[in-house]
Amino acid sequence: MLREYGACSLCPRKCKVNRLQGEKGYCGQTAEITAARAALHYWEEPCISGTTGSGAVFFSGCNMGCAFCQNQEIARGEVARSLTIDRLSDIYLELQAKGAANINLVTASHFIPSVAESLRLAKKKGLNIPVVYNSSAYETTDALRLLDGLVDVYLPDCKYHDSILSAELSKAPDYFETAMAAIEEMVRQVGDASFYPVGTIPGAAGSDQLEDKDLLSADEYNDLVVELDDDYEGPLVKKGVIVRHLVLPGHLDDSKKVLLGLNERFGNSIYISIMNQYTPLRSVPGHPELDGRVPEAEYEELLDFAADIGIENAFLQAGDTAKESFIPDFDYTGL
Numbered sequence: 001m002l003r004e005y006g007a008c009s010l011c012p013r014k015c016k017v018n019r020l021q022g023e024k025g026y027c028g029q030t031a032e033i034t035a036a037r038a039a040l041h042y043w044e045e046p047c048i049s050g051t052t053g054s055g056a057v058f059f060s061g062c063n064m065g066c067a068f069c070q071n072q073e074i075a076r077g078e079v080a081r082s083l084t085i086d087r088l089s090d091i092y093l094e095l096q097a098k099g100a101a102n103i104n105l106v107t108a109s110h111f112i113p114s115v116a117e118s119l120r121l122a123k124k125k126g127l128n129i130p131v132v133y134n135s136s137a138y139e140t141t142d143a144l145r146l147l148d149g150l151v152d153v154y155l156p157d158c159k160y161h162d163s164i165l166s167a168e169l170s171k172a173p174d175y176f177e178t179a180m181a182a183i184e185e186m187v188r189q190v191g192d193a194s195f196y197p198v199g200t201i202p203g204a205a206g207s208d209q210l211e212d213k214d215l216l217s218a219d220e221y222n223d224l225v226v227e228l229d230d231d232y233e234g235p236l237v238k239k240g241v242i243v244r245h246l247v248l249p250g251h252l253d254d255s256k257k258v259l260l261g262l263n264e265r266f267g268n269s270i271y272i273s274i275m276n277q278y279t280p281l282r283s284v285p286g287h288p289e290l291d292g293r294v295p296e297a298e299y300e301e302l303l304d305f306a307a308d309i310g311i312e313n314a315f316l317q318a319g320d321t322a323k324e325s326f327i328p329d330f331d332y333t334g335l
């Protein structure tokens with residue numbers, strides 16, 4: 001068990017350090033699970049947060065290290081409390097008891113073997129709401145296979161298309177191809193998206209016994225959501241892959257290539273969440289364009305492009321979403 005940490009090649013960085021003996025690689029974490037917060041979180045896509053919130057566990061450390069990171073204090077492991085696998089499984093159950101619509105594992109790529117163990121244990125103890133795996137998509141398919149059958153909803157990023165941009169901003173020149181292979185494995189595991197019927201509360205009696213015919217397909221969900229207003233009380237996601245693209249100011253062409261690549265390869269097998277909430281938190285050397293927010297005209301042009309190339313399954317953001325309030329306090333709440 002957990003032998004993968006021994007000469008760590010869990011992610012494409014392939015550091016080969018022995019995390020079981022306390023060594024740290026690019027992600028900055030040993031084999032000990034660390035996290036910064038576990039709480040209900042309301043700022044995900046509406047079908048994930050619903051009205052009750054998503055049960056988000058924010059893990060410490062990260063294998064990306066993006067220059068514009070929106071959660072740097074936990075990504076660098078500055079806020080990190082150690083957890084046992086048993087405690088982590090209990091945290092999921094506590095979030096479920098608080099009414100979480102799902103368990104949302106945020107940036108757990110470098111802890112996949114332990115997270116898989118914690119999910120198996122939690123399911124034995126009664127975890128019966130969907131599990132969402134929220135990641136950068138910079139992962140190996142071998143590592144993702146450890147989660148097969150344990151995760152219901154994959155929520156990966158697809159950050160860049162251009163290898164120079166991904167090298168400069170995340171030291172990952174192979175990002176796009178790696179992310180595409182990772183997303184392919186995610187789609188293989190969970191298939192097309194489906195949603196709970198309106199009014200169904202995940203975890204409530206009978207909710208985990210719904211058959212496929214009882215669930216809403218993507219088409220049915222899209223038809224319904226068009227008719228819903230801002231106060232979203234619509235269906236919650238049961239399974240599927242939702243790929244997030246955070247639009248960076250000044251990189252409209254790269255964003256278009258990302259959407260085109262995703263749509264050509266996966267079509268309606270995935271949802272794409274096109275996000276304009278980029279918040280400049282520090283200046284990035286060599287990239288003055290990242291000092292501002294995404295101009296409305298750039299975002300609108302990208303949305304028009306998405307429609308023109310035939311993307312049907314999409315989440316968009318409206319209004320002033322670029323607020324630091326989206327970033328929660330990393331104060332060990334819920335650990």
Ligand code: SF4
Pocket residue numbers: 008009010011012013014015016017024025026027028029063109110
């Ligand atoms: S998980 Fe961490 S130590 Fe392992 S290969 Fe990736 S960055 Fe390196």
